[in-house]
Amino acid sequence: MDCDVLIVGAGPVGLFLAASLGQQGLRVEVFDTKPGTSRHPAANANSARTMEHFRRIGVSAHIRQLGLPPEQSPDVAYFTTISGHELARLSQPASRDAVAYAKAHSFTWPTPEPPHRCSQLYIEPVLLDAARRQSTCNVHFDATVTDLAQDAEGVTAVVTLAQSQDAPDRQPQVRRVRARYVVGCDGPRSFVRRSLGLRYGGVASEKRSFMGGQMEAVYFYAPTLVEASGKAPAWQYWTFAPTQRALIVAVDGRGHFIMNVQLHDDETPSEDVVRSRIAQALGADIPFEVKSSSAWTAGHALVAERLVVGRVFLCGDAAHLFTPTGGLGYNTGIDDAANLAWKLVALVRGSAGEALAQSYDAERRPAGERNTAFARNFADSIGYVALPREAYEQGPEGDAARRAVGEYLAFHARHEFVIPGVHLGTRYETSPLLTAEPGSPPADNANLYVPCARAGHRAPHAWLADGSSLYDAMGRQFTLLCVDGQTPDASAVDAARDVLGDIAVVVSTSADATLLKQLYERNYALIRPDLHVAWRGDALDDAFVSAARRSLALDPRDEVGATAQAAPDSILQS
DSSP states (O other): OOEEEEEEOOSHHHHHHHHHHHHTTOOEEEEOSSSSSOSSOOOOOBOHHHHHHHHHTTOHHHHHTSSSOTTSOOOEEEESSTTSOEEEEEOOOOGGGHHHHHHHTTTTOOSSSOOBOOOHHHHHHHHHHHHHTSTTEEEESSEEEEEEEEOSSOEEEEEEEOOOSSOTTOOOEEEEEEEEEEEEOOOTTOHHHHHTTOOEEEEOOOOOSSSSEEEEEEEEEOTTHHHHHTSOOOSEEEEEETTEEEEEEESSSSSEEEEEEEOOTTOOOOHHHHHHHHHHHHTSOOOOEEEEEEEEEEOOEEEESOSEETTEEEOGGGTEEEOOGGGHHHHHHHHHHHHHHHHHHHHHHTOSOTHHHHHHHHHHHHHHHHHHHHHHHHHHHHHTOOOOGGGGSOSHHHHHHHHHHHHHHHHHHHHHHOOHHHHHOOBOTTOTTSOOOSSOOOOOBTTBOOOOOSTTBBOOOOBOTTSOBHHHHSOSSEEEEETTSOOOOHHHHHHHHHHHSSEEEEEOOHHHHHHHHHHHOSSEEEEOTTSBEEEEESSOSHHHHHHHHHHTTOOTTOOOOOOOOOOTTOEEEO
């Protein structure tokens, strides 16, 4: 084998996966057709869960320093035009204050890593560096995977390495790379997905007044925009001009923005059209420079019919496609990679049953369906809003109309952007890797997260008495959390280590035991590497060892299937 895992696609999902695997010593090769990391801003919101995953690989502190200036509040604001009337504003803490804010509001944001607003433009280089710092990980740009063939032992990829800026004299080369597993992180037009004969299922191309149809994303520089607006700076500027809608996102807080506008039917996004659209959204004659643009389609809520075929997996946009309301597409992809990484480690090391591979589909396909549904709901909530004619008029009637619209937009803003339940509430209650607990879990509510230590849920977080994060005490692989403060019986731990290999044992202090018992409700909890609960109980008995075995699909009774399912109103497309 040339490598353990071959990753197709060096976007944020592929690079995060590569860094995660490389840190565990796996041999990883990453190939991407682009000449380097992204130069056009795309994703710009990092969920709390994504930041927790970044913390696990040691890059969250660096990433939290990037994006907007640390003192700028990443507000979400709604306008007629940016220089016109402000209709509503959701205030949010600046990045320098975000962690302190989360600590003070731990009843709603029980996490060591609150959301962070930062463009993919800045995150990809950090993840690339994290991957390349691993001696077993190689990332290749200007490289196109043109063929995949798998057998019982591995996957053979044909890769064309093109002439690149770094090596202008190099002639294109064709390589055959042999890997144990392949992961497609190669976006919505995924070669890997198409090579598997898989299609998306779900809803596509829903039409709305906004966020439904052909969109143009324009990256531009307008250093006087905030000054010309006469308003406080924001992170997102939503505009409702009489002739168009637009979303403008501050990339760096220093004059660079990305604007999304919906094209009219049969409209061609020429330079004149783009400039006209920017001017309409600003509502003022200010200078700006268009740096780049790209077309995309809103109105999708799609998930691939399967995420695993043999030794090949799909992650990120290759696995699911979102309308970006709520910022869930990229973040769902990072969560995919965190779920898959520890399973690939176990599979490569030979410590897991073959069914562990299929558990990725069993856990992450429902998560993709959950999150596309949330994003679709957010898109409906904002996409169908229409301002009355009076909202554009001066005088008492105009003021009243704008107040009424503003009340709804303020409600919507909290509905879409204050979503700890979406960020932290993914659960795997029906996973074949665990035994379902009796009773019912908390409701899966977008705007409220209720910590829950039932098997399959994200392990509840706590700030410990010494000021540290419980998550930082967790091991890189499995962790046995001893809530009652008692050192566990060595024979029980050894029995688990015989199954799981490296397992960290965290014994609570007397100062933390009461809080942790409230959160976990049992004396012991077995925590997976992706910080989901695998098992909890009051004794380290046979059930504990059995749960350890089942976590790696070593129980011969386990049957893990991956079948294509689609809702009755679904469509399938490649």
